[in-house]
Amino acid sequence: MLGLSFFKDIYLNRRLILQLSVKDLKDKYLGSYLGFLWAVIQPTISILIFWFIFQVGFKSMPVDNYPFILWLVAGIIPWFFFSDAIMNATNSIVSNVFLVKNVVFRVSLLPIVKIISPLIIHLIFLVLMVLMFWGYGYPPNIYFLQIFYYLFAMSVFLLGISWITSALVIFLKDVGQILSMLLQFGYWITPILWSLKMIPGKYEFLIKLNPMYYIIEGYRNSLIFRSWFWEYPRMSLYFWFVTLCFLFIGAFIFKRLRPHFADVL
Template identity: 55%
Template sequence: MVSFILDLMKNRKMIWTLAIKDVQTKYLGSVLGIVWAFVQPTISILIYWFVFQIGFKSTPVGDIPFVLWLLTGLVPWFFISESISSASNSIIENSYLVKKIVFRVSTLPIIKIISSLSIHVFFIVVLFVFFICYGYALDLYVLQVIYYLIASVILVLGISWITSTLVVFLKDVAQLIGMGLNFFFWLTPIFWNMSIVSDKYIFLFKLNPFFYIIEGYRQTFIYKEWFWEHPFLTAYYWIITLVILSVGVWLFKKLRPHFADVL
């Protein structure tokens, strides 16, 4: 693992260049170009806001306007779902690179995650702007975004190494990933408040590692709580994340020699 991290640092310029190229290529040929990367999530946010705020007349959560509460859940989820979806197909989409011995194939999911991360950073800035416009001053808690950003990247990376490896051998896995993300989308408290859940079932929702990230953003922007104030949940998250990451590294290394034969 240490050698892998050092190798990433050594090739960081190449990874960053390929990540930028990935974003540009994704929207190549369209009239608006890369602007679509920002337009699509924005439209989704507006649709969700209209349906729940106007249609269902959702009330403020505590004393927090519903739109702010909703944004702090949607913004990190968009990054998680987009990263996993795109990174899972990164190897089969770049099969020509797999056959090049000098190319480190394990960086392909990372490139997809970084390209998604660049869009995510923009929407984090949008979050800051929304909170300022609603009269909420920025404080030291916003620095915690960096922590949750790193936490989500490591989790997504571990998942992506597993899924991108499996997709090479089992194409049906790509469909299962889409179904799984849809399942976790509603299982994670993005649109609904945990206060409606019975105390005896709350621990079940906390088993979902995405719960930690979504609630982490809300603790940062809304509830003003540090992550170390939830030691057991934080410990559980990192144990699960490191296990997923280790499985991803092991599975990738074990099956990497067979990629070229299948592709």
């Protein structure tokens, strides 16, 4: 599943994957007056609420001499993409029964479809975030390009997890609820609204075991701290080791359960 044939299938089905992704995005906001704008409005309101609570209410100081709002968006925007994509991808098989049963289509590509649709929204937010930094007097620089490395790394990580969850949810409906709780837990133990400097040093390694720590800090390293990923070789090696483990385990589970999808659905 992880061989050249898989990437060949992605290339051969690229138009269908894109069409399904756009359709998924349209269906999500179909019938609402503001339509696609809700994809931008909802996260923006969440960001403004957190900004008001922490900066206005708790009077949070600038982090490393950067405005708190910039530090916040650099961490929360990648998390929005991660949480939305993983929940969508988990239901990718269940919500596309017709492709599983009636069409000659590589079902393992469906999680990619559900990852691409929130990715489109994420790219819009990346543009808005860069403009926001620019407006605060921090124009784009060469380090900003590194965001695409971290975006690729997060997408591969998402694919591995989604192969596991999308296959298991067909046979165990509780997977969706369990995943939702894990995301809530992960949101608060990942340094998104707080800095790692706030906890005792002896506990830092526990936080760094979370692969999303690497991604969140990577976005901030690209936008704020201006450092490259190869400056953190241990963290990079650890992240890719965990990611590849999820990818191969996910591929194994998906391949073993795939023949039974149609029977259960």
